[in-house]
Amino acid sequence: MAGIAVVPRSFHSGGDDDDHDNLQQRPPTRHSAAPKACRVCGDEIGVKEDGAPFVACHVCGFPVCRPCYEYERSDGNQCCPQCNTRYKRHRGSPRVPGDHEDDDFHGADDFDDEFPIKHHNQDESNHQDVAAHSENRDYVQPQLHTGGPAFSSTGSVAGKDLEAEREAYSNAEWTERVEKWKMRQEKRGLVSKDDGGGNDQGEEDEYLMAEARQPLWRKVPMPSSRVNPYRIVIILRLIILCFFFRFRILTPAYDAMPLWGISVVCEIWFALSWILDQFPKWFPINRETYLDRLSLRFEREGEPNKLAPVDFFVSTVDPLKEPPIITANTVLSILAVDYPVDKVSCYVSDDGASMLLFDTLSETAEFARRWVPFCKKHNVEPRAPEFYFSQKIDYLKDKVHPNFVKERRAMKREYEEFKVTINALVAKAQKKPEEGWVMQDGTPWPGNNTRDHPGMIQVYLGSEGALDVEGKELPRLVYVSREKRPGYSHHKKAGAMNALIRVSAVLTNAPFMLNLDCDHYLNNCKAAREAMCFLMDPQFGKKLCYVQFPQRFDGIDRHDRYANRNVVFFDINMKGLDGIQGPVYVGTGCVFNRQALYGYDPPVSEKRPKMTCDCWPSWCCCCFGRSRKTKSKKKGQGSLLGGLLPKKKKMAGKHYSRKGSIPAFELEEIEEGLEGYEELEKSSLMSQKNFEKRFGQSPVFIASTLMEEGGLPEGTTSSSLIKEAIHVISCGYEEKTEWGKEVGWIYGSVTEDILTGFKMHCRGWKSVYCCPERAAFRGSAPINLSDRLHQVLRWALGSIEIFMSHHCPLWYGWGGKLKFLQRLAYINTVVYPFTSIPLLAYCTIPAVCLLTGKFIIPTQSC
Numbered sequence: 001m002a003g004i005a006v007v008p009r010s011f012h013s014g015g016d017d018d019d020h021d022n023l024q025q026r027p028p029t030r031h032s033a034a035p036k037a038c039r040v041c042g043d044e045i046g047v048k049e050d051g052a053p054f055v056a057c058h059v060c061g062f063p064v065c066r067p068c069y070e071y072e073r074s075d076g077n078q079c080c081p082q083c084n085t086r087y088k089r090h091r092g093s094p095r096v097p098g099d100h101e102d103d104d105f106h107g108a109d110d111f112d113d114e115f116p117i118k119h120h121n122q123d124e125s126n127h128q129d130v131a132a133h134s135e136n137r138d139y140v141q142p143q144l145h146t147g148g149p150a151f152s153s154t155g156s157v158a159g160k161d162l163e164a165e166r167e168a169y170s171n172a173e174w175t176e177r178v179e180k181w182k183m184r185q186e187k188r189g190l191v192s193k194d195d196g197g198g199n200d201q202g203e204e205d206e207y208l209m210a211e212a213r214q215p216l217w218r219k220v221p222m223p224s225s226r227v228n229p230y231r232i233v234i235i236l237r238l239i240i241l242c243f244f245f246r247f248r249i250l251t252p253a254y255d256a257m258p259l260w261g262i263s264v265v266c267e268i269w270f271a272l273s274w275i276l277d278q279f280p281k282w283f284p285i286n287r288e289t290y291l292d293r294l295s296l297r298f299e300r301e302g303e304p305n306k307l308a309p310v311d312f313f314v315s316t317v318d319p320l321k322e323p324p325i326i327t328a329n330t331v332l333s334i335l336a337v338d339y340p341v342d343k344v345s346c347y348v349s350d351d352g353a354s355m356l357l358f359d360t361l362s363e364t365a366e367f368a369r370r371w372v373p374f375c376k377k378h379n380v381e382p383r384a385p386e387f388y389f390s391q392k393i394d395y396l397k398d399k400v401h402p403n404f405v406k407e408r409r410a411m412k413r414e415y416e417e418f419k420v421t422i423n424a425l426v427a428k429a430q431k432k433p434e435e436g437w438v439m440q441d442g443t444p445w446p447g448n449n450t451r452d453h454p455g456m457i458q459v460y461l462g463s464e465g466a467l468d469v470e471g472k473e474l475p476r477l478v479y480v481s482r483e484k485r486p487g488y489s490h491h492k493k494a495g496a497m498n499a500l501i502r503v504s505a506v507l508t509n510a511p512f513m514l515n516l517d518c519d520h521y522l523n524n525c526k527a528a529r530e531a532m533c534f535l536m537d538p539q540f541g542k543k544l545c546y547v548q549f550p551q552r553f554d555g556i557d558r559h560d561r562y563a564n565r566n567v568v569f570f571d572i573n574m575k576g577l578d579g580i581q582g583p584v585y586v587g588t589g590c591v592f593n594r595q596a597l598y599g600y601d602p603p604v605s606e607k608r609p610k611m612t613c614d615c616w617p618s619w620c621c622c623c624f625g626r627s628r629k630t631k632s633k634k635k636g637q638g639s640l641l642g643g644l645l646p647k648k649k650k651m652a653g654k655h656y657s658r659k660g661s662i663p664a665f666e667l668e669e670i671e672e673g674l675e676g677y678e679e680l681e682k683s684s685l686m687s688q689k690n691f692e693k694r695f696g697q698s699p700v701f702i703a704s705t706l707m708e709e710g711g712l713p714e715g716t717t718s719s720s721l722i723k724e725a726i727h728v729i730s731c732g733y734e735e736k737t738e739w740g741k742e743v744g745w746i747y748g749s750v751t752e753d754i755l756t757g758f759k760m761h762c763r764g765w766k767s768v769y770c771c772p773e774r775a776a777f778r779g780s781a782p783i784n785l786s787d788r789l790h791q792v793l794r795w796a797l798g799s800i801e802i803f804m805s806h807h808c809p810l811w812y813g814w815g816g817k818l819k820f821l822q823r824l825a826y827i828n829t830v831v832y833p834f835t836s837i838p839l840l841a842y843c844t845i846p847a848v849c850l851l852t853g854k855f856i857i858p859t860q861s862c
Helices: 015-020 065-075 107-114 159-167 171-186 193-197 202-210 223-248 254-281 291-298 324-337 354-380 385-389 405-427 492-507 525-533 567-578 618-644 667-672 677-681 689-693 699-705 718-728 751-760 784-805 820-852
Strands: 004-006 217-223 285-289 310-316 344-349 456-461 476-481 512-517 520-522 545-548 553-554 590-593 766-769 776-780
Touching: 202 525, 223 254, 254 567, 254 677, 285 525, 285 567, 291 525, 291 545, 310 492, 324 344, 324 354, 324 385, 324 405, 324 520, 344 354, 344 492, 354 456, 354 476, 385 405, 385 751, 456 718, 492 512, 492 718, 492 751, 512 520, 512 525, 525 545, 525 590, 545 751, 567 766, 567 820, 689 699, 699 718, 718 766, 751 766, 751 784, 751 820, 784 820
Parallel strands: 310 344, 310 512, 344 476, 545 766, 553 776
Antiparallel strands: 004 456, 217 285, 456 476, 512 590, 520 776, 545 590
8 A cells, every 4th residue: 555644734824926826717607618619519510511610590600510400400399409490401401391492592403412312332431420409308319411521520439449339238239229220210211221231330330420429318207197197186285275275264263263373374384385395396307318328429449538537525524433344335336436547536534533444444445456356347236345245136147257256255255354354443443542542653643632633634545556456556545634623613514525625626626526425335336427427418517516316225124114215305306306407415425516616607508699670660670779789788797897796706807718627827818808997897806815715825726726627737746735735624724715605515504415505506507316227326324213313303403504594595595596496495495394383283282172172163053
């Protein structure tokens, strides 16, 4: 095992002036770049035959490449995704139903393109693969056009690069897929039956090239036969409620007015709670992902892997209450994830500064050198050894490697030895020595006082660490324990997660982060890929703040007596929210967009330019048009300056440029782009000091926040980055900054997950609920009543804290970008604990009525 043990360093006042001067701001709302790439598939737009840029929609100019334009016309809704204007036919495009006879390009020279026929003897460069994209993201299979100009293809690869995709299927399955594709092409008239004697390899390559251009995910609405009856029942119950309250209010019980009033108030509360719970479920949806297309598009053979890096966060506090063997299994499942090893880093936060966890991770890193290659060689699931070896299934199923049984027995024996070692460490940690814990080199353990200790970082694995037994690189494993001193507020889990954000930004700076509790392991090794199908979408992914996975648990009895499965919440409510603005964040099993946690707003879509209509005279249109243009211009300037004001806590400045993953931060360029503004307006722009007020005094971390694609600053070394990482986890780093207010996990409640997700949705971000067929993560649920009650009580306390704060959904964020039904869902999450009060009162009323002889419903006297 090779690692870097780091001792704390003292604070340094200020920083390197050169580093500070190299910073350049960027706006909170990152507008899209110039329309040189297709907003559907990400390819270059290309040019027409005359060399002019191809423009699919002449109304709004929404950037769409010609292949996507062709598919939208042939198999989509034939409209522009932005302005919904019907696409007009361009020269060389086949006719589709609805084209007018007097099209501008109607001519004899275009007749050959009316019925495109594919010939196998043509050159491969003449085959064009395209992708279909409709407004509801329902995509169709591609069609191939020949004889046109060449266009770039995001997902197209050569036949050699697609052999791995073919190997994933048996010969019969592969032949069936290709035949189905050919039948679809014949149905569309793209392939004739007489062409059946062509080159089979060429057909397979064309099929895979077309498959790579398909979308990475698809929205699947719930069947109407299931949703509409539910909606009808909701409406009927709402009508019945109206009649019920009309009766209750118009027929008071005069002889028992106090009891009648209390009962009516309770019933109104129950009705409101029911409405808050039901209406956010109005638009439930499912989503499907296509992992094979993700590989075809971003993992081409012979080219660098283009999948985005991911930082995994694991948080723990007390290893005596959270068994170290469970944490070790979580870490092992992360290290064995099916993802490029150079793009995976695992950060373990020890908020208790426990030497037991430190030693456990050291042993875990050593065992991972044998466990990770075993998992990847035999493709086992799950990749947490404790749960893999305890499965009561036929482990020989689908295992054809001749040495599998022998290697599995050897690995199980090694894991049992690993468990013995960990249990011995736990037994040793039960009794703390009077002089405190001592490390192996004889130095005292810095965390002997858990409330007063320096920050600690240890790197176990990675590019500079140990390799596995086969000589291959392992993902980076980092132990982090933030500094704690008396007199500082550390904000519990939210503070620990914010420390991990800063450490990971300094050391690896992956654009996406996946956080897990220490008792939640990866049950599906492709979970990160599932999330990337959404987050790496060229258009939709830029607006996503996180991808939430459902929580699944082990060890639940058959009757689920403590309701740990939460079926209604995870399988109904969350899917309903996914159809609005996205599911709420539930604290674990979530993949975040790092930029969203930095408090930035999502990118703003290019809006359709204002147009005048033909119903007004030309002079009237000119007048109104000029008025609107002037107003729009003033509004644009006002929004720019308003967005730059520090009081609104938004980042601002000129669009910054990047060379590779390294940003150029020149404050002079910002000033050059602001000529024409008054000095007062210039002073409102965010300067370097505003960056420091927002993110803290760390030039390296501030530079990392400007790298949307991730990466580290140029010219840095491992030792300098480790020292900077120690600095950003110091207990005083967050003072006079916006950490916990606008940046990172939000402070103010023990249920920081709900509050953090709520702030992101208020800024306009969207989230996605991903439910793969095999559960992505599994965790440990409370196994006794006291633990379950303690958990529910903590959730209720957190909801009350949010209700009492200025972040309450009842009054926070009105006028923002939070959708109304989404707000109702958040209101329901913070007011549900108060239902216990009217429920208790309503249950008490019958007993009072029996004792007093008075009833809440008026009686008829004889």
